[in-house]
Amino acid sequence: MENGRDYLQHVLNCLCTRLAQIDQAILEGEKEVEDMHEYYWENYTEMDEYGYENYDNQQALFHQMHANEEQFLLRKRFKKMLDSPFFGRVDFVYDGDDEPEIFYIGIGNLSETAGHRPLVYDWRAPVSGLFYDYDKGPAAYEAPSGTFSGEVVSKWQYKIRRGKMIYEFESDVKIDDEILGAELGSKGEVQLKNIVRTIQKEQNAIIRNTKDRIMVIQGAAGSGKTSVALHRIAYLLYHDRENLKSSNILVLSPNGVFADYISHILPELGEENIREMSFDLFAYRELKGIAADCEDRYDQIERVIICPESQELCRKKQSAEFAGKLDAFMLGMEDDLMNFKDVEYKGCILKEKEIIDLFYFKFLDIPLLSRMEAVAEYFIDQVETLRDRDLADEEKEELTERFQGMYETRDCYILYSRFLEQEGYKALPRLPLEKRKLRYEDVYPILYLKYSLFRCKGHHGIKHVVVDEMQDYSWIQFVLLKKLFPCKMTILGDKAQTMEEQQQDVLKFLPKIFGRDIRKIVMNRSYRNTMEIAQYANRLTGVSDIELFDRHGDAVEEMQFKNLHTALDRVLEKWEQKREDYETEALVLFTEREAEHAFLYLEEKLRTLDPDGEYQLTYMNRDSQNFKKGLTVTTFYLAKGLEFDQVFGVFHAEDNSGLAAQARYITATRALHELHMYDVED
Numbered sequence: 001m002e003n004g005r006d007y008l009q010h011v012l013n014c015l016c017t018r019l020a021q022i023d024q025a026i027l028e029g030e031k032e033v034e035d036m037h038e039y040y041w042e043n044y045t046e047m048d049e050y051g052y053e054n055y056d057n058q059q060a061l062f063h064q065m066h067a068n069e070e071q072f073l074l075r076k077r078f079k080k081m082l083d084s085p086f087f088g089r090v091d092f093v094y095d096g097d098d099e100p101e102i103f104y105i106g107i108g109n110l111s112e113t114a115g116h117r118p119l120v121y122d123w124r125a126p127v128s129g130l131f132y133d134y135d136k137g138p139a140a141y142e143a144p145s146g147t148f149s150g151e152v153v154s155k156w157q158y159k160i161r162r163g164k165m166i167y168e169f170e171s172d173v174k175i176d177d178e179i180l181g182a183e184l185g186s187k188g189e190v191q192l193k194n195i196v197r198t199i200q201k202e203q204n205a206i207i208r209n210t211k212d213r214i215m216v217i218q219g220a221a222g223s224g225k226t227s228v229a230l231h232r233i234a235y236l237l238y239h240d241r242e243n244l245k246s247s248n249i250l251v252l253s254p255n256g257v258f259a260d261y262i263s264h265i266l267p268e269l270g271e272e273n274i275r276e277m278s279f280d281l282f283a284y285r286e287l288k289g290i291a292a293d294c295e296d297r298y299d300q301i302e303r304v305i306i307c308p309e310s311q312e313l314c315r316k317k318q319s320a321e322f323a324g325k326l327d328a329f330m331l332g333m334e335d336d337l338m339n340f341k342d343v344e345y346k347g348c349i350l351k352e353k354e355i356i357d358l359f360y361f362k363f364l365d366i367p368l369l370s371r372m373e374a375v376a377e378y379f380i381d382q383v384e385t386l387r388d389r390d391l392a393d394e395e396k397e398e399l400t401e402r403f404q405g406m407y408e409t410r411d412c413y414i415l416y417s418r419f420l421e422q423e424g425y426k427a428l429p430r431l432p433l434e435k436r437k438l439r440y441e442d443v444y445p446i447l448y449l450k451y452s453l454f455r456c457k458g459h460h461g462i463k464h465v466v467v468d469e470m471q472d473y474s475w476i477q478f479v480l481l482k483k484l485f486p487c488k489m490t491i492l493g494d495k496a497q498t499m500e501e502q503q504q505d506v507l508k509f510l511p512k513i514f515g516r517d518i519r520k521i522v523m524n525r526s527y528r529n530t531m532e533i534a535q536y537a538n539r540l541t542g543v544s545d546i547e548l549f550d551r552h553g554d555a556v557e558e559m560q561f562k563n564l565h566t567a568l569d570r571v572l573e574k575w576e577q578k579r580e581d582y583e584t585e586a587l588v589l590f591t592e593r594e595a596e597h598a599f600l601y602l603e604e605k606l607r608t609l610d611p612d613g614e615y616q617l618t619y620m621n622r623d624s625q626n627f628k629k630g631l632t633v634t635t636f637y638l639a640k641g642l643e644f645d646q647v648f649g650v651f652h653a654e655d656n657s658g659l660a661a662q663a664r665y666i667t668a669t670r671a672l673h674e675l676h677m678y679d680v681e682d
């Protein structure tokens, strides 16, 4: 137990035995399922007429399939553990005991036989908290049965690869900075890494927080927000297995590439992948019946680059004030929109006065444009009772339509346009549904209108939502999120990375939307960049309150070029120099047009230099779905959230706008090891 190397051998032997047992169990389980199928086909004609036996058979089959599935998952986890079964150890003396208990910590639980004391504890187990939260000395951890206090007498760290011990040492400090430095300095990863070996105390507090309903994390660039959010999900799935499944979790992320970039973390931590979507995509689906097409956030950014004044209009239309005006407008519609009249159907009459009573009193709680449906249902019920028969579906439909006819219109597009005019904004063009395309600034106000005027379906399967890049969400978007997902949330972002002229601090208004449920946390320690890169980036926007991890690298290369092509030639040259050293590089530009142009130029150039060469050069646009090795050419707004070993930023020398400064900052903070910032005069 005490010698890491011997223990490793013991654990590996145990893993092999368990794996062999699991293989056997899987074989038997599959045979069992086969037999059940066979039995069914041979006997189904003789089963009882009520289907009881059939039902029992089905249940037994599901049960067996579920058991097989569990074995598959276990096998997957144990196979992963064969590579590196544990990475840490804590020796803990419980209060009242003399001898320490030794706990080895890894990516999953492992015991010699199922249900026995683990040889290795999952990093999410209560006792594993000791490893992340304490140095040697008095310590305690929370478990479902209470708090356990005692003393950490020793802590060890291990690096094991392919079942071989690379190093082991006793460490005094929380997670030795040297190890963290080595992890951060390592190259060779393409996607985001899991950080279980080196989770920091303040990160651990967020990961293990199960009390707060709405956690909002303002974290500096590279402070580990995304990593922490994903590890938190893994933690919650582990701790609430009964109630929380991966299908109950939704991550709202900026785009497809980002989704791909983070997609392997949960499987690596032994969990299944979760649902992921951008809020924009969600909005477009919900607006299908209102407009045929919608712009996305990136259209909006491109427009602001060309016409900075349009930013103000967009900001106004997403504000609390604008939402307030929409609310007042909707209140006015309660009368203005209605045209009540008697309804007569096969001898039954519902008088106008009665309809008004039902509409304004009995069904007042139902949103305005869904309310008439309730009145119609009420009347249909009356007719059916009086005539003592159920109405056919077509009859019901026809009746409901007559009730719906009492609204002057139910089209949110028209209503919103009317509102805009009333408030002095330009109205939307009058077009049939199939020709309507919404500007980005109007997408969420119309969705707000829709969800205020119609019954909101709610997305009941979702029990936890993660919102990444919170600084890019407006007041109206957060109000909608609250309405749509009345569940727990982890909201994270960085005000310094706002994609607008001015930084947006959503922490100022979120408490007004979510009330007292909210818990704010600030993460100010940054891990991604070398000191040189982080200091350079911080100077760009005047960020000063970040604690930097002490890791050094080359100075940032700053150069000025006459035109874009000479700058791109330099990118090629530098890229070639370090191609062997790095897995991922990015060339980041301001606009989509520039990025596309740069990509085509580089592609052409490479083809001329070596027609048969393989380049690993990728253009990443808003529709891209994969994060790839090699040099990725893209815009600053698509690079956000990602990281690359080496980054080239190419910007207009004379553009000193607020947005250009933000773009430079976002670009610079993407670089792990090396950064080149090139200014182009022409």
Ligand SMILES: Nc1ncnc2c1ncn2[C@@H]1O[C@H](COP(=O)(O)OP(=O)(O)OP(=O)(O)O)[C@@H](O)[C@H]1O
Residues within 6 Å of the ligand: 180, 183, 184, 192, 193, 194, 195, 198, 199, 200, 203, 219, 220, 221, 222, 223, 224, 225, 226, 227, 228, 494, 527, 528, 640, 641, 642, 643, 669
């Ligand atoms: N405790 C840790 N141990 C090892 N690496 C860490 C740790 N915390 C963060 N990192 C590393 O720091 C980098 C930044 O992490 P991450 O992308 O999660 O940060 P972020 O706050 O979401 O960044 P940004 O907002 O700039 O996109 C990643 O490479 C991540 O692996």
